[in-house]
Amino acid sequence: MPRERSPLCLLGDLLPEADTLLEQLRMTAPGLHQFGLTGDLRRRTELVRGSVELIASADAPAPVLEAFTGALGVVEVLQREHARCTVRMGDDMRVSLRVLPEEDFAPVLHALTGSKAHLARLHALARQQGLHLSHRGLRRSQGSRLPIPDEATLYRLLGMQYIPPELREDTGEIEAALAGRLPEDLVSLEHIQGAVHAHSTWSDGRNSLEEMARSARSLGLRYLTITEHSQSAIYAGGLKVDALRRQWEEIDRLNATLPGIRLLKGIEVDILESGALDYPDSVLEQLEVVIGSIHVRHGLDEERMTRRVLQAMENPHFHILGHPTGRLLQSRAPYPLRMEAVLDKAAERGVAVEVNGNPQRLDLKDQHVRQAVQRGVRLVMSCDAHDVVGLGNLRYAVATARRGWTRREDVLNTLTADSFVSALREPRVS
Ligand SMILES: [Zn+2]
Numbered sequence: 511m512p513r514e515r516s517p518l519c520l521l522g523d524l525l526p527e528a529d530t531l532l533e534q535l536r537m538t539a540p541g542l543h544q545f546g547l548t549g550d551l552r553r554r555t556e557l558v559r560g561s562v563e564l565i566a567s568a569d570a571p572a573p574v575l576e577a578f579t580g581a582l583g584v585v586e587v588l589q590r591e592h593a594r595c596t597v598r599m600g601d602d603m604r605v606s607l608r609v610l611p612e613e614d615f616a617p618v619l620h621a622l623t624g625s626k627a628h629l630a631r632l633h634a635l636a637r638q639q640g641l642h643l644s645h646r647g648l649r650r651s652q653g654s655r656l657p658i659p660d661e662a663t664l665y666r667l668l669g670m671q672y673i674p675p676e677l678r679e680d681t682g683e684i685e686a687a688l689a690g691r692l693p694e695d696l697v698s699l700e701h702i703q704g705a706v707h708a709h710s711t712w713s714d715g716r717n718s719l720e721e722m723a724r725s726a727r728s729l730g731l732r733y734l735t736i737t738e739h740s741q742s743a744i745y746a747g748g749l750k751v752d753a754l755r756r757q758w759e760e761i762d763r764l765n766a767t768l769p770g771i772r773l774l775k776g777i778e779v780d781i782l783e784s785g786a787l788d789y790p791d792s793v794l795e796q797l798e799v800v801i802g803s804i805h806v807r808h809g810l811d812e813e814r815m816t817r818r819v820l821q822a823m824e825n826p827h828f829h830i831l832g833h834p835t836g837r838l839l840q841s842r843a844p845y846p847l848r849m850e851a852v853l854d855k856a857a858e859r860g861v862a863v864e865v866n867g868n869p870q871r872l873d874l875k876d877q878h879v880r881q882a883v884q885r886g887v888r889l890v891m892s893c894d895a896h897d898v899v900g901l902g903n904l905r906y907a908v909a910t911a912r913r914g915w916t917r918r919e920d921v922l923n924t925l926t927a928d929s930f931v932s933a934l935r936e937p938r939v940s
């Protein structure tokens with residue numbers, strides 16, 4: 511059967527589906543050993559090909575393929591061979607599963623994960639060392655095969671640090687790994703203590719503050735930053751100052767009655783066209799977390815847009831720059847902005863920058879994250895949740911941050927609530 515070219519999908523559309531399928535396999539497939547995602551999905555690229563390739567190792571392929579074709583959500587079996595099967599899920603999602611003997615799992619996982627550029631560099635490097643690297647693993651030139659029980663072994667045999675999948679893009683990770691300079695403490699979801707950037711029914715969110723708080727707590731988070739829209743954002747239920755004060759009363763009440771989770775009083779304040787913020791300083795200074803974002807007047811040219819953002823960051827109460835380029839993947843281009851100037855300013859002023867985990871935004875994107883980290887800019891992992899499900903966006907923020915080589919220490923919401931708030935308020939260089 512000819513291979514169709516599949517469309518690009520958002521990471522956030524495919525990853526949960528693929529995870530659910532893997533979880534079903536784990537629960538139901540007899541004799542299953544290892545299993546996992548491959549390709550773009552495993553590297554967590556912002557857009558992924560709409561066909562998912564899974565691999566597994568097992569005692570025997572047939573019972574695993576049986577469990578796969580019988581999984582919930584499988585609509586049609588498109589192709590089935592001895593150790594491989596392709597199915598259709600939903601309208602157009604193609605998922606294939608290959609079942610391998612144990613000794614082939616790690617080399618095939620590595621080969622299917624890519625990227626092409628990363629693999630090409632590794633192949634060349636192996637050749638220089640008299641080795642041959644392929645999906646069958648590493649062979650010496652005289653033909654003997656080196657056992658590869660896991661990917662870490664493969665990188666070690668090539669004389670370098672282990673390279674996590676999110677970094678395998680040939681953007682310097684191979685040189686760094688050879689020199690032992692790859693960061694070993696990349697941020698991970700388990701490091702995140704609190705979620706930043708959440709809306710509730712007070713502005714344009716769909717769940718109450720209490721529902722958001724309970725849900726964040728059930729995810730194991732210790733705090734949640736409530737950041738509604740500000741007064742000019744009429745289209746998004748932006749809050750006048752008196753409404754904001756009433757919200758603080760509700761937050762105080764919830765904090766007094768709900769153990770195990772703390773709501774932080776914040777705002778997503780509009781950066782107006784002039785670069786001024788949409789509340790007076792007397793209001794902003796009372797908030798624990800101030801995210802400044804652009805929501806209207808996207809059409810300015812690069813110079814004016816850059817000046818607008820730089821001006822906003824001069825405000826002493828400006829803590830975090832929200833979704834810095836305003837892009838929406840597959841629907842809205844980023845607005846023109848001199849990102850390097852913005853990141854320089856953030857580093858100089860001690861302003862944090864958000865990695866927005868809404869799968870359509872992922873803003874900062876991975877390359878910009880890396881530029882930020884190189885400058886010592888402090889980052890926050892943000893969910894931009896408009897309902898309880900949106901709290902799960904944190905994982906996409908973390909994935910994007912990892913692709914930008916972010917370490918745990920670069921991320922402010924790895925701190926406790928008190929330390930997080932005081933880190934945001936550290937005195938600014940003026
Ligand atoms: Zn926003």
Ligand SMILES: [Zn+2]
Binds near residue numbers: 707709778894
């Ligand atoms: Zn928002």
